[in-house]
Amino acid sequence: MISIKDLTKVFRFDQKEIKAVDHLSLTIEDGDIFGVIGYSGAGKSTFIRLLNRLEDPTSGQVTIQGKNITAMKKNELRIARQDIGMIFQHFNLLWSRTVRENIAFPLEIAGVPAKEREDRVKELIELVGLAGRENAYPSQLSGGQKQRVGIARALANNPKVLLCDEATSALDPETTDSILDLLIDINERLGLTIILITHEMHVIKKICNRVAVMEKGKIVEQGDVLDVFLKPKQPVTKKFVEQVMGDSDGDLSQLLDVYTSGRVVRLHFVGDSANQALISQLSKEFEIEVNILQGKITQTKLGAYGTLVVQINGSDREINNTIQFITEKTTVEVEVLTHA
Numbered sequence: 001m002i003s004i005k006d007l008t009k010v011f012r013f014d015q016k017e018i019k020a021v022d023h024l025s026l027t028i029e030d031g032d033i034f035g036v037i038g039y040s041g042a043g044k045s046t047f048i049r050l051l052n053r054l055e056d057p058t059s060g061q062v063t064i065q066g067k068n069i070t071a072m073k074k075n076e077l078r079i080a081r082q083d084i085g086m087i088f089q090h091f092n093l094l095w096s097r098t099v100r101e102n103i104a105f106p107l108e109i110a111g112v113p114a115k116e117r118e119d120r121v122k123e124l125i126e127l128v129g130l131a132g133r134e135n136a137y138p139s140q141l142s143g144g145q146k147q148r149v150g151i152a153r154a155l156a157n158n159p160k161v162l163l164c165d166e167a168t169s170a171l172d173p174e175t176t177d178s179i180l181d182l183l184i185d186i187n188e189r190l191g192l193t194i195i196l197i198t199h200e201m202h203v204i205k206k207i208c209n210r211v212a213v214m215e216k217g218k219i220v221e222q223g224d225v226l227d228v229f230l231k232p233k234q235p236v237t238k239k240f241v242e243q244v245m246g247d248s249d250g251d252l253s254q255l256l257d258v259y260t261s262g263r264v265v266r267l268h269f270v271g272d273s274a275n276q277a278l279i280s281q282l283s284k285e286f287e288i289e290v291n292i293l294q295g296k297i298t299q300t301k302l303g304a305y306g307t308l309v310v311q312i313n314g315s316d317r318e319i320n321n322t323i324q325f326i327t328e329k330t331t332v333e334v335e336v337l338t339h340a
């Protein structure tokens with residue numbers, strides 16, 4: 001639904017050239033929550049601003065639902081932008097206007113009649129959870145509430161796509177989570193495609209189904225969030241994954257020296273919620289004991305993801321049956337680290 005081809009943005013100043021976005025190509029499907037992650041200076045902000053032409057590209061093409069955004073003249077672009085909402089790190093609210101008036105603003109610009117406008121604003125205030133705060137000014141709101149106004153304003157004209165420019169970076173962790181929950185809710189309820197940029201893997205883990213990693217203006221790795229978490233390839237991606245998972249292999253060899261009986265295996269949970277009770281299931285069905293040694297499991301949108309290192313004690317036959325069961329009957333991957 002969104003196709004980005006060879007997109008490039010070069011900034012020129014002081015006779016220097018900076019390629020902020022460098023021949024970037026990407027496809028984003030309808031209904032995706034697509035995250036672009038990268039360190040400061042990677043070109044994320046420039047990239048997202050190119051999508052609705054807050055920034056004009058040096059070359060390349062952005063097509064949203066069959067419409068070539070890059071080729072549009074001013075007037076066409078103004079209309080097309082009604083289909084592309086955007087929220088910002090610092091909210092960009094009008095400080096002299098109340099919550100209600102901020103949300104009504106894009107409707108006024110689109111020429112929506114007063115009564116219709118009023119109904120729509122009411123609906124949006126309910127949707128983002130701001131009922132009771134309609135007459136407050138931005139200065140009287142918390143950061144999370146300000147971003148809720150930003151989201152309501154971005155949704156006013158029923159866009160198909162929502163662009164989020166570091167939308168939770170100015171918020172504390174708890175407020176971040178509540179705003180991310182709201183974005184998930186909007187994605188599910190309205191079928192809205194969401195593209196967000198961030199430098200926090202937590203944000204990607206919590207709400208995205210697809211992710212692209214950006215470095216020096218280019219996408220260096222992309223895929224389903226779980227695949228990227230499970231098998232990060234580029235050093236920069238590995239660092240981001242470690243941000244939320246830690247470096248779990250650190251003291252594995254020490255562990256194997258200490259736990260010498262039975263077999264030590266590593267279980268890879270790949271985001272299938274059906275496996276949540278695996279350990280208790282194994283000890284019920286087989287004559288074995290499972291000893292949890294180390295691990296890190298985290299919850300993603302699709303289920304538990306992570307690794308668990310366990311020692312399985314019992315007869316050789318029962319241990320083999322257990323491993324065979326996990327391999328054949330579940331989606332958990334087993335790696336045997338020691339052999340009896």
Ligand SMILES: Nc1ncnc2c1ncn2[C@@H]1O[C@H](COP(=O)(O)OP(=O)(O)OP(=O)(O)O)[C@@H](O)[C@H]1O
Pocket residue numbers: 011012013018019020038039040041042043044045046047
């Ligand atoms: N208007 C501009 N004029 C000149 N250079 C710019 C401009 N905007 C961005 N740049 C440069 O382009 C590069 C990418 O910046 P950009 O802000 O897109 O990165 P980012 O990944 O969003 O980082 P941050 O999170 O720090 O904003 C940087 O080297 C930046 O200095």
